[in-house]
Amino acid sequence: MEPILEVQNLEVKFHTLDGVVNAVNGVSYSVEAGKTLGIVGESGCGKSVSVLSIMRLIPDPPGKIAGGKILYLGNNLLEYDETSMEHIRGAAISMVFQDPMTSLNPVLTIGKQIGEAMMFHHGFTRDQAERRTIELLNLVGIPNPEQRIKEYPHQFSGGMRQRAMIAMALSCTPDILIADEPTTALDVTIQAQIVDLTRRLQDELGMAVIWITHDLGVIAELADRMVVMYAGYIVEEADVFQLYENPLHPYTLSLLKSLPRVDSSRAGERLATIPGFPPDGITVLPGCPLAPRCRFAVERCMQENPHLEQFVADHNVACWVDVTTGKER
Amino acid sequence: MEILVQVRGLKKYFPITQGILIQREIGAVKAVDDVSFDIYRGETLGLVGESGCGKTTTGRTLIQLYKPTAGQVLFEGNDLTQMDDKNLRALRRSLQMIFQDPYASLNPRWTISRIIGEPLRVHRINGGKSNLERVEELLETVKLNANYMNRYPHEFSGGQRQRIGIARALASDPSFIVCDEPISALDVSIQAQIVNLLEDLQDQLGLTYLFIAHDLSMVRHICNRVAVMYLGVIVELADRDDLYENPLHPYTKALLSAVPVPDPRATRARKRIILEGDPPSPADPPAGCRFHPRCPIAVERCRSEQPQWREAAPEHWVACHEV
Numbered sequence: 001m002e003p004i005l006e007v008q009n010l011e012v013k014f015h016t017l018d019g020v021v022n023a024v025n026g027v028s029y030s031v032e033a034g035k036t037l038g039i040v041g042e043s044g045c046g047k048s049v050s051v052l053s054i055m056r057l058i059p060d061p062p063g064k065i066a067g068g069k070i071l072y073l074g075n076n077l078l079e080y081d082e083t084s085m086e087h088i089r090g091a092a093i094s095m096v097f098q099d100p101m102t103s104l105n106p107v108l109t110i111g112k113q114i115g116e117a118m119m120f121h122h123g124f125t126r127d128q129a130e131r132r133t134i135e136l137l138n139l140v141g142i143p144n145p146e147q148r149i150k151e152y153p154h155q156f157s158g159g160m161r162q163r164a165m166i167a168m169a170l171s172c173t174p175d176i177l178i179a180d181e182p183t184t185a186l187d188v189t190i191q192a193q194i195v196d197l198t199r200r201l202q203d204e205l206g207m208a209v210i211w212i213t214h215d216l217g218v219i220a221e222l223a224d225r226m227v228v229m230y231a232g233y234i235v236e237e238a239d240v241f242q243l244y245e246n247p248l249h250p251y252t253l254s255l256l257k258s259l260p261r262v263d264s265s266r267a268g269e270r271l272a273t274i275p276g277f278p279p280d281g282i283t284v285l286p287g288c289p290l291a292p293r294c295r296f297a298v299e300r301c302m303q304e305n306p307h308l309e310q311f312v313a314d315h316n317v318a319c320w321v322d323v324t325t326g327k328e329r
Numbered sequence: 330m331e332i333l334v335q336v337r338g339l340k341k342y343f344p345i346t347q348g349i350l351i352q353r354e355i356g357a358v359k360a361v362d363d364v365s366f367d368i369y370r371g372e373t374l375g376l377v378g379e380s381g382c383g384k385t386t387t388g389r390t391l392i393q394l395y396k397p398t399a400g401q402v403l404f405e406g407n408d409l410t411q412m413d414d415k416n417l418r419a420l421r422r423s424l425q426m427i428f429q430d431p432y433a434s435l436n437p438r439w440t441i442s443r444i445i446g447e448p449l450r451v452h453r454i455n456g457g458k459s460n461l462e463r464v465e466e467l468l469e470t471v472k473l474n475a476n477y478m479n480r481y482p483h484e485f486s487g488g489q490r491q492r493i494g495i496a497r498a499l500a501s502d503p504s505f506i507v508c509d510e511p512i513s514a515l516d517v518s519i520q521a522q523i524v525n526l527l528e529d530l531q532d533q534l535g536l537t538y539l540f541i542a543h544d545l546s547m548v549r550h551i552c553n554r555v556a557v558m559y560l561g562v563i564v565e566l567a568d569r570d571d572l573y574e575n576p577l578h579p580y581t582k583a584l585l586s587a588v589p590v591p592d593p594r595a596t597r598a599r600k601r602i603i604l605e606g607d608p609p610s611p612a613d614p615p616a617g618c619r620f621h622p623r624c625p626i627a628v629e630r631c632r633s634e635q636p637q638w639r640e641a642a643p644e645h646w647v648a649c650h651e652v
Binding site (some may be wrong): 043083089157160191192214215221241262271316 | 379458489520521524525545546549564569573578583585587588589590591592593594595596599601604607637
């Protein structure tokens with residue numbers, strides 16, 4: 001199947017007082033209609049910046065998309081002017097953010113905020129928008145929507161705000177839904193509701209989903225394919241089952257080993273750790289960015305940064321070492 | 330097993346007031362509403378629950394950072410709630426806390442040596458001269474370079490700051506530490522480092538922890554026993570493996586089933602109990618069992634009658650009519 005969205009060699013830099021931060025360094029991924037792509041990584045790894053670039057929401061200055069292409073149905077979004085982009089955002093591609101409290105407008109009613117996009121993109125009247133908003137709130141499971149559309153964000157609980165955000169994102173039936181850590185601020189029982197809801201809506205509406213998180217549990221649950229990012233690079237990319245069963249990058253491998261599991265007792269066992277902490281993005285070392293923290297690192301890792309390569313069918317990894325043998329490839 | 334801390338009928342209500350000049354109390358947020366439990370010497374007791382369930386308030390009230398509305402906290406037999414400030418201060422040496430946010434809990438204008446040395450000065454533990462040596466020792470204990478002593482908090486990463494917070498908690502040689510979500514603000518690759526450090530320190534120094542967290546996977550790893558809170562009350566308390574493998578309370582079951590597992594095959598095969606709606610407000614908790622509006626097995630009795638806290642199986646406590 002043809003991908004509906006393709007990110008090719010994306011490079012994003014931020015010019016700060018401390019120096020140039022290389023937030024995203026030549027990242028490529030794609031997603032097909034009806035499928036879910038998971039992007040995982042720690043804070044500062046460039047996962048959010050890469051999707052904000054798709055929406056062209058990188059503040060410039062200080063940010064700058066320095067290279068690459070973002071192809072939506074074959075058209076490069078990076079060549080679009082601001083007016084054309086306005087017709088993409090919220091209509092073809094929409095986004096749900098991590099913190100629903102700061103991304104909803106506190107002085108507008110929920111109904112008004114959700115209806116706005118439909119009035120803008122579809123030319124709905126106020127009444128049409130209101131009727132559709134009530135339908136949408138029903139769809140995402142907010143009880144008593146006729147009353148709820150007149151309320152303000154502070155009258156909603158965290159889980160309900162996130163549902164309202166999802167209703168807003170779906171209002172113009174987008175082809176692609178980008179979810180940037182949508183459940184990080186929520187409790188697990190509410191997270192389960194949101195994950196369930198997203199999957200159900202995806203089945204009904206057939207949209208592509210890009211789900212960003214640092215939680216390897218959530219990705220295991222809902223993604224079809226996944227990419228793992230570290231220090232602005234994709235270090236591994238594969239089908240989700242393949243990747244969890246045979247992680248090929250030392251970073252993925254160590255992360256999975258460092259996680260305790262709710263469904264099995266590992267009492268008394270020590271958790272595997274990754275020593276040190278992630279790089280700041282300003283000081284660029286010649287070698288692999290993980291090398292100083294990596295227990296597999298060999299001489300070559302300090303000098304040359306490995307490229308993403310396919311060693312196993314449909315499974316890409318950027319590493320000089322074969323972690324299954326511990327030897328250089 | 331020797332009991333170190335006994336909590337009996339602990340309550341903490343925060344008043345809701347109305348009016349600007351004359352403030353009238355119009356209600357109370359019942360953050361903690363009658364909880365009782367024991368903590369054994371040398372163990373790690375986990376306290377889990379969702380945001381707003383009162384787990385942090387329980388921890389803070391326990392070490393008297395909040396004055397309890399009612400109830401007793403016995404530490405080595407002494408009732409902390411009845412103690413005057415002077416005696417309490419002396420006892421505080423043994424009761425310490427590690428905070429959730431390593432960014433907000435360190436004074437940005439103080440050097441690391443001053444931050445870690447403060448408990449030593451407050452409790453007059455060492456003479457002025459040997460303070461620096463003790464700070465150096467503490468930094469080594471938490472595996473930080475002693476040369477960092479004169480730096481400021483902003484020069485450190487989140488994981489390093491949490492180590493500084495731990496060193497500060499250890500300075501006065503405590504026997505009991507309340508760890509209030511010590512790893513929630515940290516990146517995944519750093520969390521395991523801090524958890525291993527806490528476990529090592531427990532082995533070396535014989536510490537007792539109350540570990541407050543919402544990450545149920547990590548709690549299963551680090552705790553010996555686990556208490557589950559919902560809306561100000563403890564609904565279940567049991568040995569770790571007993572609780573995770575054989576949960577009795579419907580809330581515990583739903584909570585555990587909602588935790589995703591980092592393994593696509595296993596997590597997709599798990600049976601989920603999806604709870605409807607959100608937890609109600611602790612200012613106006615439901616009558617009867619507090620969980621009944623969301624409970625999949627609630628019966629008529631649950632609406633009116635509060636369930637008894639009872640030992641349903643040996644060392645397995647639960648508050649539910651239907652168990």
